[in-house]
Structure formats: C-alpha cells, structure tokens
Amino acid sequence: MSSQEKAPEGDLPETHGVDYDALEELLGDRVIRRESHLNAEGFVIRPDEVAGALDLLRNDAGFDHLSMVTAQDYEDRYESIYHLTKYDDRTQEVSVIVPTDLENPTSESAASVYKTAEWHEREAYDLVGIDYENHPDLRRILLPETWQGHPLSSDYDQDKPQVVTLEEHVNPVAESQEDPDSDTMFLNIGPHHPATHGVLHVKTVLDGEQVADVEPDIGYLHRCEEQMCQQGTYRHQIMPYPDRWDYSSAGLLNEWAYARVAEDLNDIEVPEYAQIIRTMSAELCRIAAHMLAVGTFCLDIYGDFTAIFMYAMRDREKTQNILEDLTGQRMMFNYFRLGGVVWDLPEPRDEFFEKIRDFMDDLPGTLEEYHDLITGNEIFQKRTIGTGVIDAETAKQYGCTGPVARASGIDYDLRRDDPYGYYDELDWDVVTEDGCDNFARLLVRMREVEESAKIIKQCVDLLEDWPEDERNIQSNVPRTLKPDADTEVYRAVEGAKGELGIYVRSDGTDKPGRFKIRSPCFNNLHSLEAMAEGEYVPDLVAALGSLDVILGEVDR
Amino acid sequence: MFVPLQSDPVLLPETIGRVLFGGEIAIWQEAVAGFIAAFVIANVMLANAGVAGPWAKRKITAAFTDRIAVDRVGPAGLLIIPAAAVQLMAKELIIPDGADRPAYDIAPILLALSALIGFAVIPMGSIFGINLQMADPETGLAYVFAVASIATLALTMGGYASNNKYSLMGGLRAIAQNIAYEIPLIVTAASVVIFTGTLQTSEIVAQQAEPLVTIAGITIPSWFAFVNPFAFVLFMVANLAEVGRNPFDIPEAPTEIVAGYMTEYSSIYFVLFYMGEFIHIFLGGAIVTTVFLGGPAGPILPGFVWFLVKIWAVFLFTQWARSAVPRVRIDQLIEIGWKGMLVLSFANLVLTAVIVGVML
Numbered sequence: 001m002s003s004q005e006k007a008p009e010g011d012l013p014e015t016h017g018v019d020y021d022a023l024e025e026l027l028g029d030r031v032i033r034r035e036s037h038l039n040a041e042g043f044v045i046r047p048d049e050v051a052g053a054l055d056l057l058r059n060d061a062g063f064d065h066l067s068m069v070t071a072q073d074y075e076d077r078y079e080s081i082y083h084l085t086k087y088d089d090r091t092q093e094v095s096v097i098v099p100t101d102l103e104n105p106t107s108e109s110a111a112s113v114y115k116t117a118e119w120h121e122r123e124a125y126d127l128v129g130i131d132y133e134n135h136p137d138l139r140r141i142l143l144p145e146t147w148q149g150h151p152l153s154s155d156y157d158q159d160k161p162q163v164v165t166l167e168e169h170v171n172p173v174a175e176s177q178e179d180p181d182s183d184t185m186f187l188n189i190g191p192h193h194p195a196t197h198g199v200l201h202v203k204t205v206l207d208g209e210q211v212a213d214v215e216p217d218i219g220y221l222h223r224c225e226e227q228m229c230q231q232g233t234y235r236h237q238i239m240p241y242p243d244r245w246d247y248s249s250a251g252l253l254n255e256w257a258y259a260r261v262a263e264d265l266n267d268i269e270v271p272e273y274a275q276i277i278r279t280m281s282a283e284l285c286r287i288a289a290h291m292l293a294v295g296t297f298c299l300d301i302y303g304d305f306t307a308i309f310m311y312a313m314r315d316r317e318k319t320q321n322i323l324e325d326l327t328g329q330r331m332m333f334n335y336f337r338l339g340g341v342v343w344d345l346p347e348p349r350d351e352f353f354e355k356i357r358d359f360m361d362d363l364p365g366t367l368e369e370y371h372d373l374i375t376g377n378e379i380f381q382k383r384t385i386g387t388g389v390i391d392a393e394t395a396k397q398y399g400c401t402g403p404v405a406r407a408s409g410i411d412y413d414l415r416r417d418d419p420y421g422y423y424d425e426l427d428w429d430v431v432t433e434d435g436c437d438n439f440a441r442l443l444v445r446m447r448e449v450e451e452s453a454k455i456i457k458q459c460v461d462l463l464e465d466w467p468e469d470e471r472n473i474q475s476n477v478p479r480t481l482k483p484d485a486d487t488e489v490y491r492a493v494e495g496a497k498g499e500l501g502i503y504v505r506s507d508g509t510d511k512p513g514r515f516k517i518r519s520p521c522f523n524n525l526h527s528l529e530a531m532a533e534g535e536y537v538p539d540l541v542a543a544l545g546s547l548d549v550i551l552g553e554v555d556r
Numbered sequence: 557m558f559v560p561l562q563s564d565p566v567l568l569p570e571t572i573g574r575v576l577f578g579g580e581i582a583i584w585q586e587a588v589a590g591f592i593a594a595f596v597i598a599n600v601m602l603a604n605a606g607v608a609g610p611w612a613k614r615k616i617t618a619a620f621t622d623r624i625a626v627d628r629v630g631p632a633g634l635l636i637i638p639a640a641a642v643q644l645m646a647k648e649l650i651i652p653d654g655a656d657r658p659a660y661d662i663a664p665i666l667l668a669l670s671a672l673i674g675f676a677v678i679p680m681g682s683i684f685g686i687n688l689q690m691a692d693p694e695t696g697l698a699y700v701f702a703v704a705s706i707a708t709l710a711l712t713m714g715g716y717a718s719n720n721k722y723s724l725m726g727g728l729r730a731i732a733q734n735i736a737y738e739i740p741l742i743v744t745a746a747s748v749v750i751f752t753g754t755l756q757t758s759e760i761v762a763q764q765a766e767p768l769v770t771i772a773g774i775t776i777p778s779w780f781a782f783v784n785p786f787a788f789v790l791f792m793v794a795n796l797a798e799v800g801r802n803p804f805d806i807p808e809a810p811t812e813i814v815a816g817y818m819t820e821y822s823s824i825y826f827v828l829f830y831m832g833e834f835i836h837i838f839l840g841g842a843i844v845t846t847v848f849l850g851g852p853a854g855p856i857l858p859g860f861v862w863f864l865v866k867i868w869a870v871f872l873f874t875q876w877a878r879s880a881v882p883r884v885r886i887d888q889l890i891e892i893g894w895k896g897m898l899v900l901s902f903a904n905l906v907l908t909a910v911i912v913g914v915m916l
Binding site: 185187193194195209298299300301302303304305306307309310311314373374377379380382383536537538539541 | 617620621622721722725803805809810811812813814879880881882883884885886887888
C-alpha cells in the first residue's frame, strides 16, 4: 500500500485495494519513482514512454477510464498527470505523472491509448504549453489560434496585450483547405446558432444533407475559471465559482465537487445532518438540470419553443422555487461551505417540507405527461431511436460519463461507485439504458429524475425527524486553511452531466497552487464526432442536444 | 359590354362596377372595378393573415404552452401587431454581400403575391348580399394550385440568392418538400374533381350543399370531408407540408438551418416573407374549406362569416400541430411523401374513380 508521507494526519482516504506494487511491477523500469497523492499513488514515467505505460495500465490492469489530464508547471519542470480509474470500480485510481523539462517540454501523447486524451492534451498544450509528440492534431483548443504564449505557464506575461482579430480562430498563414472539385460543403454551425446551447462553434463538412466531418470548436465562453480559483482562498473565495460552471441550475452539484476535494485536502468532517441537506438540495439541482436538458433536447427535435419545452421549464421553475427558499438564490446558490452548508432549512420547516412533498407528489403525473407527449410520440421515436449512436466501448474511449455513458449501458455513477454525501445510506438505483442512442439518453434523464425524487423523499423524511438539538449544519473549520505544500488530490462527484472532478495541488499557502477542473461536458462533447458523423444534419443537432452540454462548463 | 365569367351569382367586380358606373360598363371601367375588387379582397385577407394571424398565433401557441403571451399593448395585446409592423419597417434592410439581385428582392414579393392571388377564385360567400368572389373561371381549382406552387419558386429564389449556405439548404429543402407533397395534394384534390366533374370552385361548393344523410332531424351536407374522409385526412397532411408547418417545417427548421431561406432577410423583406407564409397558411385553409368543408355554407350566419370560421379552424389545426408534434427529418419527410402520401393519394384517386364510375 501507499506511503502517505505528505498527507495531513487523520482519516486518509483509502486506496481501496489497488495493488500498487503489482502495478509498479507491471510497468517495470518505466517507473522512475512513486509519488503519493491523497486519492491514489502516482507513478512517475519518462516522457517518451507515456503511451506504452498507459497501454499496459489500460489493457493489463483494467484502468479503462482516463478521467482527466492535468498539466502544470513547477520551477524546474512541467508535469502532466494522467488520472486513471476504472469504469467498473471508480474507487480504484492511479495517477501517471510525466515530468518534462522546462527548455523543451515535450512528452509523448496518450491519444493513441485513450481517445479522450486528444482534447485534454490540446488543452494542456494551449494553457500550459506542453508539447505532445504523436498527437494527431495538436492545436489550441480554448484560446484563439493566434494567441501568443500559454497563460497558465509561469513565464507567461499577462500584461502583454494580445491582438485577437475578428477572424480570431483562423490562422492567417495556414494554407487554404478549399478544393474547387469537392462535392462536400463546409458549414459553420455556430457560434451563433439556435441549436448550439450557448456559444459553441461546430465546424461541419456536409455531403448533401449528411455530415461527413464534425469538429466542435470551443472556448468562446472561456472565463479562466481555473486561474480564478487559484487566486481565491480555500475557505470562502472559491465556493461561488463552481455555480458558474454548469449553470443549468446544477450549481449545488458543482459546489459539492469543490466541497469534496477541499474537505479531503484539509481533512474536514461534514456533520451527518449537513450531508443530508446537501444530498437533498443537490438532487433538486439534478432534477432542475435534467428538466432543462429534456426541454432543450425536445426544442431541438420539435424545432420551436413548443409545449414540451415550456412544460419542462414550468417544472424546473418549481425546483428553483424550493432552492430559492433554501439558499436565497435561484441559480448561483453559493450554499455549501467547507464542513457543511451555510444555513439550516428555512423556517417554518413544515411549510418547506410540504412544498417539496407537493412537488414530489406531482412529479409522477408530470413525467407521465412528458412520456405521453414525447417518448410516446411515434414521430419522436422515429427521429431519436437509432440516431446519434455511441456504443459502450467508444463511449469509454471518449471518457463519457453521466447520462451519456449510462445510456450506452455503462453502469457508472459516482454517487454509488465512489460514495460521498449520504447516498450510500439511501435506497435508490442507478439508471442505465442499452439503446446507446438519442432516445436512450433522454430516457435515462427522465428516469433519473424519478430516482432523484426517491432520494429527496427519503432525505425529507430524515430531516423532518431529526432531533432539534442535533441539527449541526457545519463542523468547526479554521478561518484560514493552509494545507501542507505539495499535497495533491483529485476528487470527483456525480454532477448533472457526469463525473465532475477537481484536482488541487496545494503550495503551502491558503490558495491552491494548481486548480484543475474535469468537466464532464468537455469529454461528452468530444464524443459528438463519434455520434454525428455519417448522420443527417438534424441528427447532428439532436445528438448535440442529447449530450446536454453546458458551454460554461466545457470552456470553464 | 360586361362579360361575366359566370352569370349567377354576381361576382364582386361586377357588383362594384354596377355601383360605380351604372348598367353598361366599358372595358376600362371593368378594369377599374376589378382593381377595386382585388384591393378589397387582398385587404380582407391581409387583415386576417397579416394582422389577426400573427397575433392569434402568439395567443394560440401561448395557450398550448401555459403562457399568456402579448397582453400589454392595446386590448388583449392586439396593438402589438401595428407596433411590430412599425418596428420591422423601421429596421435597417441588410442585404448580404454577393446576394444575387434582383432575385433576392423579387423572392419575398413573389411569395406574398403568389399566396394572395390564389384568393381570386375562392368563393368566400356573401355578406350584406354582396358576393365576395373575385372571379369564377372554369379552371378555378387548377389555377389556385398553380399560383400556390409559385411559392416554392419564391422560397428557392430567396434561398439561393441570399448567398448563404443555410439559405441554400433551406431553398433546396423547400423544393424537395414541395415536389414530394404537391403531387399528393393535387391528386387528392383531383379525386374530389372526379365527384364534381368540374374544376369551377363555385360549382364544387354548390355540389357540397346537397344533403348527404339526415340523422335525427339534422341534415349533414355532402361536404367532401364527410363523403371521403380519407381524402380529407390526406389533404390536410399534404397541406401541412405545403405550408411548411410541423411536422413538416423542414425548409425553415430553426434549430437545424437557422431560418432556412429566410436567414438573410431583414426589415420589410422579412415582413413580406413572414406575411407571405401566413397568407399561404390561410390560402391553404381556403382551399381546404372550398374543396372539403362546403365553402361558405353554414346555417344562420352569413356565408362569409362561415368561410372565415372554417379557414381559422384550419389555421388553428396548423398551430396545434406546430405546438405538439416534432419535426421529421428531411429523409423521412421525403420517404413519407413519395412512399406514403403519393401511393395513398393515387389509391384514393383510383378508388374514387371506380366508385364514381360504377355507382353514380
């Protein structure tokens, strides 16, 4: 087992039976040395042996899920960390750490082993400046092509003005790709387009009405969330930011991602009562987010702000009313605190519980109505069944999580597989579908709303009976948190769109040294190419809608 | 010497001519009377399709989707339409670089026009003893389908002339869709013509006035919707495709190709396109009314009122479909058109011909 030298004292998260010595043996002399992160052991690998090492871990040790690639720079080196885990057992984690020197930061790409690494490495190249060899398409991903320098590397000059032209995403010296004899047509879908759910630019090549090639171009909503978090103190200043990632009223789910990682890093306990409030409110957020997803997906299929969209909005509004009673906010909640939540349930409690129960009682009828209107509609079935197909293997390659993965039959839900909060005490099921198509993704979301309702009901019962003198909403947390320097941790929660993870490296101050967000939408959006190529334009739009990407989270 | 296209009942231009110029009318007087009549009919239809239509559309859609819609400007929000008209006309007319003019300019005018001139042969019934039909040629039904088809030309022109890929796709989709659905539409209408033996609209309406059956004292007229409900359903579906409403709003398909052929149109051109579409829906309703719903026939109220009630009912149906039914995909649309509608409409035609030939 691991040697947790740098970890703070107290309950260390277990490494859940990963035999790291056996893994070290498997990797052989590729391993330079071992490092300990709070969540897992890390193997330091030479930069020219990345693909080989990852290939072994994936095929021989079963680490089939590359959750995230974190890039960062130290004074003497650059470093890429590949956070690996398993779809079958989320608690088994291992990190592969690849240091590269400052002068020539070149490292071998992992894209040949994990498809999802393609985008993650592009981001690492874009923001930190590490070069990945053998990468199929190493370009900037968030920033414009013409950007100078890499903003998260230490030699970046923030004061130097950048001239970003109107055609900012076009490289002026690149050769024209146009071919006068071609039968295909290039079409920009977005960044201003009714179906892109925000500012997404999808470069498509069409062959008639069929999609020959599709490439999402992201970064229009990049707001330097990671860097902003790096400039905030752990205790209070970071918590408001997660609300702005997935802003489809899934704020509390995002806040929990930060709460979880910061609580692990600083070894903070959360009282049981607060855990139940968190669980309940987070599931309310999930319902709100899924309602929005169902509504906008139908908007893409129906083509107008029609009945089903408005019905979904109406029901989302109800959850927002409840959340407003609880948190004082409708979208940007800022309700979680490290060690608990900011305040107790609103008084009078009976009324609040009544409100939630009313909503829960109406929900089955509401969903029945939805099923009548959408899933039961034959035209709707004709449009969605068998389109936007992504099989389980491909979905894993792209690092899909959340409803997208579960609709491809991947039984993977962090609430159950890597329990946090109060979920493992409650009775609920992980929803999966085997359709792999747009219809299955819709069904998963609609059924997950039912499961969330189950969870909420149980939480309400628990909260109602909770003794009045034991309503402890926050544990004692020091005013200033300064985790030991070079403590590293990667933790994830089940956000509305999937595995929402955060990697934090502390640098001994009260602010994170590196704060990296694993956005589920980012990975899910990458899989669009697998879903849409060869399909018709309307199915591309439908597939995009069924992915339910929130660009605020994709671009961060 | 006034030569009426049909002697009885008196058509609107002749009524106006008699009022203005007395009994004997010269050619130029006839022309003036015709212009005035056309002006009256066009304005009546514009008031319906261009003013009441958009307002009603917002109210109807809102009712379907649990909203209230416009209610601040004027009574029940009615004045929003003049306000919107002023706003739209005051907007800058942006014409894209490389637009193919004058095709770009003609398209919106052509669309509105093609739908409007269709009303010339529609028997709209009478009110205050004045028959509101413009003309009643023997080829009435053929004429109305012919001019309604010009709309496709307008959509295609607007689509390619905009120099925009979305517009181009919208234009191409419009052609594909209209060819696929106009044939079933016309073939289904032809099955009615087999019954009537004439293309003259007034005659078609007149034949529907005959009683079909009498049940418990209530006489059901032989509207072709009752005589041949199958043809009626086919026609309604094809009509939805013809006017481009869900599930067949493929040429616009806002979430796929932005606004299709309309993408690059702004200001008054947009108004013309938008209004043209509404008039087209109303023309579709007028054709359905004439061919299947007994035209302006109805008890107690004047014929013209019944005529309006019926075309508004068809309009309501299109809005209902729009609110409740998803859009089909372009390949599915073509498949439904060529493999489903076409076959069914020809089956209906043959069946009708056999029934009419054997039984009548």
